[in-house]
Amino acid sequence: MALFAVIYGYVDDDEFVSTHRPEHRSYLRGLADAGELVVAGPFGGPGTPGGLLVLDVASSERAAEIADNDPFYLRGVIADRSVRSWTLSMNPERLTQP
Template identity: 40%
Template sequence: MAVFALIYRYTDETDRRMEVRPRHREYLAGLAEQGTVLVAGAFADESAPGGLIIVRAGSDAEVENLVQGDPYQEAGVIAGYAIREWAPPIGPLAGEFAGG
């Protein structure tokens, strides 16, 4: 299993995003319980709204499937996203992301 960075860019529809946020977080929490989502959170700068989700998956296609199941995608509040395989070799948490 590889580790991927999933980077979301949100639309300016903040009210709609806040309305859907509980379902989005529930979805991610379920994936975290399965060991798929390792860490997730929104960027602090609301002038460029988005979020980062670190995912353990077998391929970028699997990550793509996670995006398609996200309530944010269904609600249309994701303006764009990028999926990048990530291999953090340095830092106190690097070992937490290794293996699977």
């Protein structure tokens, strides 16, 4: 498996984003339970609202498929996104700490 970073930029509508957040988080929990989602979370300000998913999947195509099926994408919360291969080179043990 390989690591991929999915970087989201959200629409500028906090209420709209919040409306769809529970469905999005449920989807992410399923990915985590399946072992495909390593970490995820929103970006803080300042700057464009958005978030980051780090996926442990076989290919960039699978990472894009996950992004395509995210309720945030399906409901129009995602204004832009990118999928990039990503290498964890420092402190991998931090990902396993509670």
